[in-house]
Amino acid sequence: MAEGLVDTVLIEGLAVDTVIGVYDWEREITQRILVDLEMAWDNRAPGASDNVADALDYAAVSERVSECLQTLKPQLLERAAEEIAALLQSEFGVRWLRLTLNKPGAVPAARSVGVRIVRGTRA
Numbered sequence: 001m002a003e004g005l006v007d008t009v010l011i012e013g014l015a016v017d018t019v020i021g022v023y024d025w026e027r028e029i030t031q032r033i034l035v036d037l038e039m040a041w042d043n044r045a046p047g048a049s050d051n052v053a054d055a056l057d058y059a060a061v062s063e064r065v066s067e068c069l070q071t072l073k074p075q076l077l078e079r080a081a082e083e084i085a086a087l088l089q090s091e092f093g094v095r096w097l098r099l100t101l102n103k104p105g106a107v108p109a110a111r112s113v114g115v116r117i118v119r120g121t122r123a
């Protein structure tokens with residue numbers, strides 16, 4: 001694989017409190033979702049320029065992902081994951097991403113439960 005195509009920008013453990021869940025009682029409360037993101041980005045340009053305008057701005061992405069989850073109020077983690085993947089591709093130009101959503105409180109006997117999706121191509 002060519003240089004640049006394997007570079008990534010990471011967000012790990014982004015905590016978002018939102019309405020999420022399939023059961024009636026879940027629609028009355030907020031629960032914490034933890035977002036992990038690995039996004040392909042050619043980091044050579046920002047590495048040379050030292051200018052955030054050339055970078056995939058992880059602060060801007062974090063803010064937009066939080067806003068998306070809090071507006072969407074999805075039932076399923078799968079729905080949330082597809083929405084986040086779509087906005088990263090359309091609004092930020094991310095060509096490939098691996099996204100994990102954890103819902104740590106959902107199954108008391110488990111440390112966490114969640115979903116992981118991979119979308120796009122690196123080439």
Ligand SMILES: Nc1nc2c(c(=O)[nH]1)N=C([C@H](O)[C@@H](O)CO)CN2
Pocket residue numbers: 020021022023026075076077078103106107
């Ligand atoms: N694959 C999934 N299974 C379940 C989800 C989900 O989002 N994806 N959600 C629930 C409930 O909302 C659960 O979190 C309540 O504890 C059940 N299964």
